[in-house]
Each structure stands twice: as C-alpha cells, then as structure tokens.
Amino acid sequence: MVEIDQSVCSNCHRRVVTEVPRCARCGTARPGSGWPIDLLLGSQVGGRFEVTEIIGRGGFGTVYEAVHRLLGGRRAIKVLRQDLSHENTVYERFRREANVLYQLRAPQLVKVEDFGQLDDGRPYMVMELVNGERLDRLIRADGEFDALRVIRLTRQLLLALAEAHAAGILHRDLKSENIILVPSEDGTERLKLLDLGISYLLGSSKRLTRATRTIGTPEYMSIEQWMGLDDIDGRADLYSLGVLMYEMLAARVPFPREEVGGSAAIYDLVRKGDVVPISAYRQDLPRGLEGLVHRLLSADREFRPATAGEALAELERVRAGMK
Template identity: 35%
Template structure:
C-alpha cells in the first residue's frame, strides 16, 4: 500500500472523503429525514420533563416507564389542571399496529363515561412524531402492588372491589366494548369519597369494539391473535372463539380468586401450559385452596361460577 504524496487528491475511501460524503448526505432530503428520526429516537429515550406538548401540556415529571413508553404528570398550561400524559416510545410510534392500539385505548375509554373507568381526554403527536394521550391524573397504586404488600384480602373487601369492576365493565359492555385484559395491574386503587379502595379500570389498549363499522385494522388486531394475560384468559378465547362480555366476567373471577386466596386459580410452567389448564383443569374452590380463611359458601359459589369453562354458565 503506497503512501499518498503531498498534493494528491483525498482517497475515495479515506476519512476526509467519508466525512465529506456524510455532510453532503445530511443536506439531502433523505439525510434530513434520517437525522430527524435519529433525533426523535434519542429524545424519546430521554426524560421529557419540561417539554410542552401541543402548546398546552407541560410535562412536570416522569411518574412511570414501561416497554411501550413513559407516563408523565403534566399540567394544562391554560387552565392549570393536572393530568397524566402517556407518551409512546419512538419505535412504537413508527409501528402502525402500536399506533392503532394507542388510538383504540383512547377511543374505547372516551366512549364510556363511568366513575370507575379512567377518563381519557386527548390524543396527539409531539413535534418529533411521538404519539401521546392525555388522561385524568390518579394518585394511588394498582391492586397488584397492594396485594403484594398486604397479602390476601378479606372476602367483604374483595366483593366491594368486584362490584366496582362489574359496574365499570357493565358500562363498557353496554357501549359495545370488551376490555379483554382485566387483571390486578389494570385495577388502579385510589382514595375517593372516603373509600380507600375506589377502583379505576385502566388500559383499554386491546379492547374489542363490537361495531360492524370498525376499521379493518381494528378487526385484524382483535382477531389475529390471542391477546391478554394468560392467567386471566377465558377458555373460549384459548379455543379461538371471539371475545364477548363473558370473557371479562371470567377475568373478574380470576381477580376475585387472587385477592381472596393470594394465588391465581390456574398457572402452568409456561405460557402454553397455563392456557391448557384454562381449557382442561377445574381450579380448586377458594374455600379448599385456603381452608384456614373464612369464606362463605355463597362467595365460593360466586367465584367458581365466574370461572366456569362454558361462557353460558357464568
């Protein structure tokens, strides 16, 4: 390999040429788009506290982060109201199916007005193309956190919570919406009107809207795959049947069982093993699962009826 003599033009693959080519590409439309995407991706990974979205939502602090994105406490700049803003991560904001799920959550929750369902008020995009939705700000914790800390719930407390869940889901079902992902993590516990167990149902992101006019993307998303958390999935969904309100009843049965006994009714060593148990195995009634705990027979029967394998028996 010969050395370059003074005055010779730069090598086509030398460092100076590479930098020159990079600068030239950055000035093209494709280069500008690539830089914009890279900047948005980097920004999405950061804490966006201090940013103002849609000229009216000032992000105060990050209060949660998950696989899909982050949640912020925010303030409406014009009226001073505190809200929660969920910002979808960069990668998810580029995927049509994730945007559709985000939109579905907003549409489903806003279609139902009920005191036990989180209120979603707005949807939009940041200047960097990240999708976000705005919901009421709740101070509290989900039931999974409470149950992990406090252990088994008294049956009276469990029934009071189940009554709220049934009220919320009943309103959703009357509006033609099936939640399809009822679980402790989606039951948010706050204090309101003297009730320390006031429940708000969250996350309608995989809900099914029973509307013949629904978009093809929604139809594909709701029927193309089994969705939901395996410990809470109704047997008919494992068999590939369409979801109806009775699938949510089954999930509420799992919630009640978990709160009363401290365990989910059925769990296998793998995802598929758990689903198979829902199909083939009858769980032990709560009174037999925890014989040392006071559980009235009527409560035992109620929980087991919600967990019937055949939807028409629930």
C-alpha cells in the same frame, strides 16, 4: 420551560441523571454508549402540558406524566409508538378509542380528557393521572381479603365493565396489576381500572406478530383468549374477573405460573377447568360467593354469566344474603 434531563434507563425506562453509573430505581448499569434519550421529556404537548416523567412503556407506546403550565394540575399523556402511528388502521383505532373512552362516565374508569397529535405525527391522549396502591401489591402485603371487601371491589369492577362492554370495549387484560385503589373523601375504598381499550389497538396492527397481538396475562386468560378466537366477547373479561376474585379471597391465582410449570401448563389447566376450590384455603365465605367465582371461572363461556350486569345481579344476591 424548566430544563430536565432527557436520559432514561434502558431497562425500566424511568428518567435518570445523565452522569449516574446506575439507575436508582432498578439498578441497571449505564450502557457504554450512554443512557438512551427521550426527547419528549421536558417538551410541551398541546401548548399546555410540560412532560416531566415517564410512567411506563409498553407494546403500544409510552405513558408520560405532565403538568399543566398554567393551572398546575398533573395528567397522564399516552403517546402511540412512532412506527404504529403511520398505520392508518391503528391511528384511526387509537382516535376512535379516545373518543369512546372520553364519553364513558363510570368513576372506576380512567377519564380521557383530550386528544391530539405531536409535531412528529404521533397521536396522544390526555388522561386522568391516577395515584394510589396497586391491588397486586396490597394482596401480597395483606394476604386474603375479607369477603365483604371483595364484594365491594368486585361490584365496582362490574359497574365499570358493564359500561365499557355496552360501548363495545373489552379489556382483555384484567388483572390485579391493572387495578389501583385510590383514597376517597368519605374513607371508602375506591378503585380505578387501567389500560382499558389497549387490546383493540394492539390487535389492529399489522406490524405486530400474532403472538404480540394476543392480549392477556397467562394466569388471567380465558380459554378463548388462549385459542385466539375471533369472537371473544365480554365473558372473557368475566373470566379474568373470576381470577381476580379468587386472588383476593385466597391470596393466590388459581394457576400460578411458577407453581404449575409454565404457561403451557396453565393453558391445559384452563382448558380442563381444573380449579382448586377456594374452600381448600378458607371456610369462612358467605353462601353463594364461591359459587359465583367458580361460575366465572368456567372453561366453557356458556356456563359463565352472560353479561357483567348478570354477574352484578348475582353478586348483589350474595351480598343481600349476608345481612
């Protein structure tokens, strides 16, 4: 086993060299007590994978990058937070989600390949490692996407959501930051949807406050998410998809937090359904596309498409009308 430094930045959580005074990634200064240590770095998981890096850390735990010791392939390993691992409900939910995600086959979804438990009791999933460009960064760099590109990407998302919803899994934090565009052999633009299944995991924990269990990002949340309703269904994801489509077409979300005055103002605008038409920013959209976006953004979920399949059928009609 190759020895690697186990020190991590106290801010961005990426691996750092113990002696350096600042994190090269985010510029954070080394604390007086020294950098925190992550003992999983450099260790083996499941006897096959050597952990080499931290990809990210969130409310549920940490995602690591690891390399297969014999085959050399790289994978992502998602490890549940230590305190949550001792909650039977959360542990069982994590295991059940791994089992469901393992069976999903939509190519837009990140594949789960294995499940196990560390020596300290923390459960983990071994997952496909996704490399590519984040959608939010591409939008900032490229500006408005052309309509056909948006239709193609939206179609992929709807196929993924249709399979996930049929398996009883909602995303509840669908946003451009959670979508990676990956290269393909035929040159077409393919995407991967990240963080599917996290919402149910966090929502089942008694250790998390109600505010922490509320899953979603304000700019992308439906009114039922804002209200914390217990009967949230796939139409909440479809609302978030409408925000995504709007963002790709207008290079901005309907209600930017800084522009409208904070999260409370977003809630009020979402409740009223007061969305500026995309045509205020551009007039070259095919007939029906803007209408679909605004149907998805309906404050009342009864006015949204009932399922991802219904939204996909409407999208296909828009695309057919472009010929």
